Structure formats: C-alpha cells, structure tokens
Amino acid sequence: MKRKITLFLILSLLITSLAACKDPNKNSEINNGSNDEVIEDDEGKKDNNKDEKITITVQVEKEWREYYEKAADRVKDRYPNANIEFIEKSTVEHIELLDNINPEDEKVADLFTLPLERLYDMEKKYVLGQLDAKSIAENLNISDHYDKGLGAQFKVDDRYMAFPMNIKTLLNFVNTKNAQANDIDTVKDIEFTELSNEDILIPLFDIWYGISFMNATNIELLTKVEPDEFYSDMTRYFSELSVDEEETFRAIFNYWYYxxxxxxxxxxKDEYMDFMDTSFKTGGNTSLRPGSIKSKKHLSKLAEGEINILPIEKLVVMGNPLLQWKDGDGLAxxxxxxxxxxxxxxxxAMIEEIVNRDYALEFFKETGKILENMDLETYINSDLNERDKKLIKVSYKSxxxxxxxxxxxxxxKVSATWExxxxSWNTLNPQTVEEAYEILQYEFKDMINSIK
Known part of the structure; x- marks a missing residue:
C-alpha cells in the first residue's frame, strides 16, 4: 500500500512539473483538418499561416489586362499564397481618383502607374510608399546603370518612390499622302518657320510640346542656383535674349498669330484636339503632327495607315533641332x-514581372510601351511589323x-505658368513678339516670386 501511495505521489509531481514548464502566456489552437499550428500571443495577434492568402490590388488599363494577368500568374508561381486583384482604370482616371480621395480608400490600388510629372505632387500628398528599387533593379540585372536613367528621376531626396515602367518622348508623325499632296519634303531637316500653320499642328500652350522649342536653344524655364534659390531665363527682357532665342520666340508668336x-x-484648350484630328486625316491640310509613342495607333488610323515616323529632332527651328525630355511612367x-x-x-514581385525584360516584346505588343533598359536588337530581330520596329528605333533615338x-x-509650377x-495671348492679343514675350516674362517673374 505504501509503495502505491509513493508511486502515485511521484506521478503527481511529474505531471505538475510538466504543466509548469508550459508558457502560461501562450495557448495553441489546431486548425480543423490541418497539422499547422497557429500561435496566438497574449494580445490575440496571429502569425501569418503559410497558407493564408495575401491580397494586393493592381491598377490596370483595359488594353493591358491580358499582359498583367500573365504577369500575375508568374508571381503566383513564386508566391502560391498571393491573391492579385485588378482595378480596371486608365492611368489618368486613377491619378484623378488619388487627387480626390484618401489613399486608404479601397477604390484606389496598392500598385499603380505613376507619370513622372506627378511624382512630387503625389509624394507631397503622402500617397506614395517608398520602394526598394535597387533590389528590384538587381533582380532584373539592370542595377549597374539604374541611377543613370529614369530610376534616379523617380527619387525624392534619397528615397525611391516608383520604379521605371516605360520611356516617353516626342516623335514626328507624318501623314505621307498629305505630305506628298502638300509638297512637304521629309527626307531633309524640316524647318518649322518655312511651314504654313496647317502644315504642322502643335498645341504649343502645352509645356509637353513647348519645352521642345525651349530645349532647342537651351532656354531654362526653371533651374536651382542655390539650395533655396531658383532662376528662370524667362525673367530676362527681350532685348537681353540671344539671336537664336529671339528667333525661337518669334517663331512661336508667329505660329499663334497666324x-x-x-x-x-x-x-x-477645349477644341484643339478635334481640330487637329480633322486636319490630320488623309485629304486634310496637315502633314506633320508631333505626338507621343502611344499616339501611333490613333494617328495611324487617321492617316488610313499611310504614316511615317521621324525623330522629333528632324524638325528644326532656325536650324536648331527640337529636343524633348527623357520622360516616362513608373510603377508606385x-x-x-x-x-x-x-x-x-x-x-x-509584380513590378519585376511587369517590366521583366524576358517579356519585353509581349509588353510592347499588348501595352504599346517600350522598356528603358532594353537592347534595341531584341525588338529589331523580332516578329514585330516593320512600322512598329521603326517606331521603337525612332523612340530610342529621340x-x-x-x-x-x-x-x-x-x-x-512651370507647366501651369507656361499654359x-x-x-492669355488669346485675350490680350499682342501684336508683336516683344509684346507677347512681355506677357511670358511677367508670368514667370510672378512664378519665381511665389517660389521664393
């Protein structure tokens, strides 16, 4: 009897000791039908189960969706627990949405296209999250020259706020039938001042087009001279301009005047697009129309497929080639x-798959977008049609x-000031280039003062 009591006491002490070894602040629960244990801490927070779905939303334009879905499938191959949902909106619509609602709203995406010109505005509104862009560049084998291109352009201070998606610049589109009918020689350089007003249509009030004239003669619309001090060539008087600069503004004024x-x-601003489309159609008066890479499809349709594509620098003003910006979209x-x-x-991972150079041809075919860090020969030696190959070649050149x-x-502020x-010339009606320039000078002086 005494041995039984002794054995009972030993067993009791052993059970008590084992219970005491368990962490009193933890408890475990077993998933029904699963061997995975989910650990819950004293605040009731659960660690991610390896099978738990991680959902992100991605903004996509309707025409891009098929390509994005394939990119998402490649991400899911790497991350089986990824759930990628799409918000089908144009880039413009999605940016407008971000302008008007809180970024926490589910109507806006976790991943979206960001035009370079909206970078600082969106960052200032606390819309953007910082990216580990250099790591993405390393995974894509483009890290060696990443900061020499658009990658550095998408930085705010020392933070990368978007990853380059595609290049954008200005090209010359030629309706070849109209050019032949209007006796426009597009083999040699095309002098802007020798064309009639309808031979070429450029909405010069838009800085996207106007800057190409400023770059032609190195006119600085805004530059930083000290950490907190800015300067614009536009604050000078007309008499202080060089001959080339004077002639550039004379060309712009005459174009507006006539x-x-x-x-x-x-x-x-409300009617120019319809006017340009009508005039560029085959049989119309317009032979030349500068536009962006994505304009090709629309302008080709207007020209009934009879279209040629030239670098923007083929167009010169007083012998000086027009030059655009190195521009682009990013993924933010x-x-x-x-x-x-x-x-x-x-x-x-989704960013890496969207701009994966192994799928550069599919990216172009399905979105019309051209990657920055891509070997031209990949496009040239592909099954793309000759017009698309020329578009890409000319785009890289420009x-x-x-x-x-x-x-x-x-x-x-520059874009709004220029426009x-x-x-305002439409209402103030200047009669000379000096009068027109004085209006520009006044607005840019006002802009510089507002920055100070």
Missing part, C-alpha cells in the same frame, strides 16, 4: 501598404537625344 488670323482652334505603391512587408513583397527632365517639386501665359 493661327488666330485663320480662326484656327489650335490655341483653344500606395502608402497604405508601406508597413505591410507581405504585401510589399508581392507588389515588388529619347537618347532628349534632355533630362527637371526633377523638383517647384517645377510643377496661362500662352493662352
């Missing part, structure tokens, strides 16, 4: 996921010759 005389709608993440490492990892786009939050000044 457009007004002919009752053209080119300088009407919503600030709401900046602290969610799981979602950031999936969005990072992009290579283009000026680096200014990157500062203050530069956002306001040029469009």
């Amino acid at each position: 457009s007004q005389k002919e009752d053209s709608k080119l300088f009407s 993440i919503n600030t709401r996921i900046k602290d969610d490492n799981d979602k950031k990892e999936i969005t990072k 992009y290579e010759d283009a000026e680096k786009r200014p990157a500062s939050k203050e530069w956002e 306001k000044a040029i469009l």
